[in-house]
Amino acid sequence: MKKSYWYFIGIFVFALLIWFFTRTGNSEKTVIQVPVKYGRFVISVTTTGELEARSNEKIHGPNPSALRNARIWQYRIEKIVPDGTVVDSGDWVANLDRSDLANKIKDQELDVEKLRMQYTKTQLDTAITLRDARDALVNMKYALENKQIIVQQSIYEPPATQRQVKLDLEKAQRTYKQAKENYILKSEKARANMKEVQAQLSKAERKLNELNKLNSEFVIYAPKAGMVIYKRNWEGKKQGAGSQVSTWDNVVAILPDLSAMNSKTYVNEIDISKVKKGQKAIVSTDAFPDKKFTGIVTEVANIGQQMKNSNAKVFEVIIQLNGNDSVLRPAMTTKNQIITDVIDSVLYIPVECVHNNDSISYVFTDGYKQQVLTGKSNDEDIIIRKGLHKGEEVYLYPPEGAEKWKIRFLHKK
Structure with missing residues (x-):
């Protein structure tokens, strides 16, 4: 009990001292x-x-026209040097995500393979068709020659028989002439078909080459020496790893x-x-x-x-x-x-x-x-x-x- 009494007395004295010094300090203005x-x-x-x-010089991403031709409207920065890194000309700066492009390359490779098979098939079909047409022409020519021999031998036959074999010869001549004309038309059609398939194949191969070339541009190097600074987007945020870049504003970073x-x-x-x-x-x-x-x-x-x-x-x-x-x-x-x-x-x-x-x-x-x-x-x-x-x-x-x-x-x- 006595101990508690002195404890409360101590608290009271301490509070009194605080009040005194606080009051004194407030009363005196500097x-x-x-x-x-x-x-x-x-x-x-x-x-x-x-x-x-x-x-500043902008560090651009892949060719924007090639990106748009590939129907790629934006890409992601996969890896990039830290903001403020000093680089020399030709130094690595960033890797861009290729997943979208890789899928397009795979699809294009399949298209090229299909067109190559179609080209080969068209070549074979054309060769068989024209060979058959040539064989038919040869057979018709032999038949025509045979008709001519029959006409020559019919001079000793009655007039009606002579007239009939001459009609058969004229009919064979017309058939042979039509067959030759049809062969020319078939040849021209076959060449046109081959050109069409070849054009489609060439176009597909060109597109595949463009995609492969574009693929090499997904690794970004410094165009000159300087300090790499991250570009800011419209919200003012820095575009580091994981950021999306639009092909219409095709800038990965800048060299100020x-x-x-x-x-x-x-x-x-x-x-x-x-x-x-x-x-x-x-x-x-x-x-x-x-x-x-x-x-x-x-x-x-x-x-x-x-x-x-x-x-x-x-x-x-x-x-x-x-x-x-x-x-x-x-x-x-x-x-x-x-x-x-x-x-x-x-x-x-x-x-x-x-x-x-x-x-x-x-x-x-x-x-x-x-x-x-x-x-x-x-x-x-x-x-x-x-x-x-x-x-x-x-x-x-x-x-x-x-x-x-x-x-x-x-x-x-």
């Missing part, structure tokens, strides 16, 4: 005064963005020119009216925040777009970086300070120093509230057009009891 500065005032729009190469970089950023619709082509910018990266790069705005979109999972409208802005640095890489996150205005020789103080009461702006200075006329502002400071002097000190936050101080107006009312 008083900070800052001087009124004079000089060059920079107004800017600050955004985040992403580095991209100003120009790292010697010339841009920062692509987006400005909200409130600030876009301040941003113009030709404005200077200061760019840094999250990876190397201490390094600053100068740049210039080269493109400002005329039409806004809605960001994903947001109702805000933004406008794409391209900032061209001056010079180059080996540390810069595509897709690095950037912080962009676009300088929209520069005003020389003005007074300015931190925006936290300025307070408002109805239509009056004022600052806290020694013992009173000083009315001020303000001008343009940036993210940190605001211009003071009237009411303060260079070097004069103002409070960053209201000191204790400052709410009761009187206002000193710029003009008596």
Whole structure:
């Protein structure tokens, strides 16, 4: 029981100490005064963005015309080098999935085999048909010669018999003539059939050769030395292994020119009216925040777009970086300070120093509230057009009891 008593006493004393120090700390406000500065005032729009190469060479997949002829509308990236890999010209970059093409090659091989068999069969049928026709012609010729002999021998026969054998000869001559003409027609038809089958076979073999050639293009090599960067799809996702590539946008990856970089950023619709082509910018990266790069705005979109999972409208802005640095890489996150205005020789103080009461702006200075006329502002400071002097000190936050101080107006009312 005695032990529990001292335990509760200890908790009470500890809670009392916490209350005392917390109350004491809250009652004491830190008083900070800052001087009124004079000089060059920079107004800017600050955004985040992403580095991209100003120009790049696309690493294309297989011949798009050949793909479409094969009725392949898209293919899958099976394997690809890691994003950011440095390669030499001719180095392996990616393997593409051949399963769809392999099935088409197999089907085409079967078609070629069938047509070859059909071609051989047509050759044999034609040879047999024409041989039979030639044999029939030979037999008819022998029969015709026999008829001619009979006519010659019939000169001693009665006129009716002579007339009959002459009619038989004429009939045999007509039959032989028709058979010769039919043989010519059959030969021409056989040649036409052979040409048709041969044309079909040649077409099928050509298609098979094209498919086999296309098959060799499913291994992708670098067209030149550089750093392989994954292409982004319309959703902004990188197309790595397993991604589908359309034959209408037949790009597997890209090789950016790292010697010339841009920062692509987006400005909200409130600030876009301040941003113009030709404005200077200061760019840094999250990876190397201490390094600053100068740049210039080269493109400002005329039409806004809605960001994903947001109702805000933004406008794409391209900032061209001056010079180059080996540390810069595509897709690095950037912080962009676009300088929209520069005003020389003005007074300015931190925006936290300025307070408002109805239509009056004022600052806290020694013992009173000083009315001020303000001008343009940036993210940190605001211009003071009237009411303060260079070097004069103002409070960053209201000191204790400052709410009761009187206002000193710029003009008596």
